[in-house]
Amino acid sequence: MRIVYAVFILLLVTFGAVVMSLEILSSNLMSPYFGGSIYIWGSIISSFMVHFSVGYVAGGYLSRRSPRIAVLAAFLVVCSLWVILIPAFYKPVCELVSDRIADVRLGSLVAMNLIFFVPVSIMAMVSPYIIGITAAWRRQSGLTAGMVLFISTVGSFFGTNITAFYLISLFPVSRIVVGLGLICLCVSLFTFALRADRRMKR
Amino acid sequence: MKAGKAIGFIFLACLYLLPVPPAQAAADDQTLYEGDSIYHHITIRQDGGERCMIFGRQRDLRQTCIDLAKPDTAIFEYSAMMFAGFLFRPDAKKVCLIGLGGGYIPTVFRMHLPQVHLQTVEVDPHVEKLAKQYFSFAVPPGQTLAIDDGRQFLKKSRERYDQIWLDAFNSDYIPAHMTTKEFLQLAKSRLNEGGIVIQNLFCGNNLYDAQIATFQSVFAKVFVLDGQESGSCIIVASDRPACEPAGLRKQAEKWGGKIGRIDLIAEAGKCKVAPALKNALVLTDNFNPANLLLMQKK
Numbered sequence: 001m002r003i004v005y006a007v008f009i010l011l012l013v014t015f016g017a018v019v020m021s022l023e024i025l026s027s028n029l030m031s032p033y034f035g036g037s038i039y040i041w042g043s044i045i046s047s048f049m050v051h052f053s054v055g056y057v058a059g060g061y062l063s064r065r066s067p068r069i070a071v072l073a074a075f076l077v078v079c080s081l082w083v084i085l086i087p088a089f090y091k092p093v094c095e096l097v098s099d100r101i102a103d104v105r106l107g108s109l110v111a112m113n114l115i116f117f118v119p120v121s122i123m124a125m126v127s128p129y130i131i132g133i134t135a136a137w138r139r140q141s142g143l144t145a146g147m148v149l150f151i152s153t154v155g156s157f158f159g160t161n162i163t164a165f166y167l168i169s170l171f172p173v174s175r176i177v178v179g180l181g182l183i184c185l186c187v188s189l190f191t192f193a194l195r196a197d198r199r200m201k202r
Numbered sequence: 203m204k205a206g207k208a209i210g211f212i213f214l215a216c217l218y219l220l221p222v223p224p225a226q227a228a229a230d231d232q233t234l235y236e237g238d239s240i241y242h243h244i245t246i247r248q249d250g251g252e253r254c255m256i257f258g259r260q261r262d263l264r265q266t267c268i269d270l271a272k273p274d275t276a277i278f279e280y281s282a283m284m285f286a287g288f289l290f291r292p293d294a295k296k297v298c299l300i301g302l303g304g305g306y307i308p309t310v311f312r313m314h315l316p317q318v319h320l321q322t323v324e325v326d327p328h329v330e331k332l333a334k335q336y337f338s339f340a341v342p343p344g345q346t347l348a349i350d351d352g353r354q355f356l357k358k359s360r361e362r363y364d365q366i367w368l369d370a371f372n373s374d375y376i377p378a379h380m381t382t383k384e385f386l387q388l389a390k391s392r393l394n395e396g397g398i399v400i401q402n403l404f405c406g407n408n409l410y411d412a413q414i415a416t417f418q419s420v421f422a423k424v425f426v427l428d429g430q431e432s433g434s435c436i437i438v439a440s441d442r443p444a445c446e447p448a449g450l451r452k453q454a455e456k457w458g459g460k461i462g463r464i465d466l467i468a469e470a471g472k473c474k475v476a477p478a479l480k481n482a483l484v485l486t487d488n489f490n491p492a493n494l495l496l497m498q499k500k
Contacts, residue, residue, distance in 0.1 A: 031379040032487045035351030036372075037325065038240050104354065172489035 007069065007196045008130050008143060009151055014187045015076070016155025018180045019123045021163040022083070023048050026112065028173045029086075033094040034108040043105065047112035048120055055124020062125065063132020069196045072129045076188035079122035084181030087174035090115050127152050137200070234336060239328030242373050246336050252277065253336065255304040255329075258373025265371060266304030268337055273306070274313050274462040280402050280434035281306055283427045285461050286469040287365050287400045289453040290425075290443045294318060294364035298392070300352035300380070301369035302329055305339030312342045314462035320345045321363070323355045325370070352377075353385055362394045368401040376403065378492045381413060382485045386420040390441075398440040405435035408482075409495035413437065415482035424476040427469065437476065447473045 023044060030040050062071065094111050101107035131148050134141035167176050234253070235246040242257040254267040267277040276282035284307065288294060295318060299307055302324035311320045322341075324330055327349050333339035341347045348355055352370050366389050370380055379385060389399050399421070403413060405428065414437060417424045421439035425447060428435055445453050450470035459467045485492065 028378075028487075028490070031377075032353065032382070032384060035325070035354055036377045036379050037351065098354075098357075102358075104351070169491040169494035172486070174488050 001199065003194060004069075004196045004199050005142065007191055007194055008148075010187060011072075011076075011126050011191060012130065012148060012152040013155035013158075014183065015123045015126045016152035017159030017162075018083075018184055019048075019120060020156040020159040021167070021180055022116065022120065022177070024160060024163040024168070025173055025177060026116065028168065029090050029115070030094070030108050030111065033098040033111070034104040037104070039105045040108050043108035043112050047109060047116060050113070051117055051120035052124040054117075055121040056128050058121065059125030059128035060132055063129040063136070067133045067136035069133065069191060069200075072125065072133075073188050073191040075122045075125060076184065076191070079119045080181050080184035080188055082119040082181075083184060084178055086115060086119075086177050086181070133200075235332065237328075239326050241326045241328075244328065244332060246332060253304075255332065255337070257371070266306050266333075266337065268304055268306055268309070272463065273338065274310050274464075276306070276310075276464055278306075278434070279429045279432040280436060281310075282464045283429065283434065283436040283469050283472065284367055284369070284400055284402060285310070285464050286427055286436070286450070286466065286473065287367065287398060287438060288315075288457065288461065289450045289466060289470055290438055290440060290445050291364050291396065291398050292444060292453060292456070296321070296361070296363045296394075297365045297367060298323065298356075298361075298363040299367045299369060300355070301371060302333055302339075302347070303369070303371075304337035305333040306337075307367070307369070308339060308341075308345060309337075310462055310464070311345065312340075316342075316344060318344075321361070322347045323350055323352050325349070325351050353380055353388065356388050356392050359392060361392065362397070363392060364394050364397050366393065366397070366399045368399065371402075375409075375492070375496055378490050379487070381409075381416065381492055382487045382490055383416050383419055384487045386417060386439075390420055393440075396440065396442045396444060398438055398443060401437040401439075403435055403437065404433050405429065406433050406500055407496050408498040408500060409492055410435065410500070411479050411482040412485050412492075412495050414476050415479050416485045418476065418478075419484045425473055426476045427472040428474070430472060438473070447475060 026044050027040055030044065034040055093114050097107050097111040097114070101110060127148050131145045134143050163176070232247050232249060233245060234248055237244060243259060245256040247254050247256065251270045252267055253270055255265045257265050269275040269277060297318055298321045300323045302308070302322050308320055308322055311318060322345065324347065330347065330349060368380065370377055386399065393399070401413065403410060414424065414426065417437050417439045422441045423439065423443050425438045426435055427438070450473055451467060454466035454470045457466050459465065
């Protein structure tokens with residue numbers, strides 16, 4: 001069982017950190033096309049909030065239908081691959097959107113959703129999914145819902161600060177995004193490999 | 203007890219949400235205006251006959267100062283140095299200026315270069331309003347003003363300019379998306395044959411080296427004017443400038459040595475070819491540690 005908890009914590013910290021890291025980085029992706037104003041931050045934060053809410057509902061629903069870590073991990077693999085591909089497709093997407101939509105507020109909102117809706121919504125599924133899985137156990141879980149959110153938020157704290165204070169100064173944005181995607185992919189595949197669902201049944 | 207606390211809290215929250223009278227009232231005789239736009243905290247102060255627009259909370263970050271009696275006097279060295287652009291491209295008919303501030307540069311154009319069409323681009327509509335209200339800025343015939351982000355404006359514009367002047371600053375520094383190679387390539391694509399780009403910046407930090415290297419990666423010829431009385435520098439870049447630093451003095455004399463009160467001969471003396479910087483980073487949209495480089499003082 002310890003391993004199962006370790007997997008939960010690993011998933012919560014990793015995806016909590018990566019989601020906020022992406023939020024910080026997205027301003028660098030958007031500003032060449034939509035300017036560096038407060039509008040960009042409005043679009044970024046509101047888009048992420050929409051993705052979070054979709055992710056929360058989807059995570060809660062799916063965890064009730066199939067409360068298995070493998071299902072969550074499968075989603076996370078898709079999410080990781082999407083993140084890895086962001087540097088390859090964000091330019092044409094932003095280019096296309098900024099050419100068609102003159103208003104930078106609407107333009108940045110559309111571009112943010114096209115690029116980040118899928119991966120961020122999936123990342124937001126992690127916490128409710130884990131809460132759902134532990135709720136489906138027939139015994140008391142050591143992880144309360146509050147604890148799950150706490151661990152994920154601690155991850156977010158580090159993701160935000162490490163990215164803003166260090167990573168952006170040290171590496172090209174595209175390389176950071178690919179790096180984050182690779183970390184997510186490794187964690188998701190590792191979760192598969194551990195077969196946590198079987199361990200839980202014991 | 204709990205309910206009482208909650209009501210108290212809600213009451214306090216409501217108080218906080220009450221409309222606050224605009225912060226226009228002068229705190230002392232010298233502060234003429236203080237308020238916020240969507241981009242900056244803006245203060246306008248007057249000291250004797252000198253009136254300044256300040257972004258942010260630091261007093262030393264003055265964007266524009268004008269001499270009320272003689273509005274074409276360059277109080278800042280950089281603004282005089284920028285006019286040296288006319289030595290590199292004397293026949294310029296169309297100039298694009300990014301960054302209005304209090305409107306000192308358009309005022310000099312209006313008073314002394316009426317034959318030149320000046321297109322000014324300012325991102326903040328509130329700055330335009332304040333420039334009109336406190337700095338007697340006006341858009342005369344022959345000049346135009348667009349409220350837009352500088353990079354977005356150039357991207358959408360189909361115009362070609364003889365000179366593009368980059369003077370966009372926020373309360374920190376030059377907005378990062380207007381420091382990159384991609385941005386300079388865009389600016390270059392909006393130049394007429396032999397056109398030049400002029401950048402106002404500060405010299406005492408590592409970002410300066412990176413910006414020179416970035417200009418050198420886009421333009422064949424890059425020159426710098428080193429401020430003598432201030433920490434300001436000017437980069438002048440072109441693929442085919444009409445003049446090299448050695449010939450600037452002669453060119454300045456052709457102008458009669460002056461544009462209004464700006465001494466072109468003195469400005470010409472500050473110019474040199476930009477040094478080759480082997481280790482400096484070229485800034486790109488992908489990798490632009492501008493904040494870090496700016497903090498590293500030389």
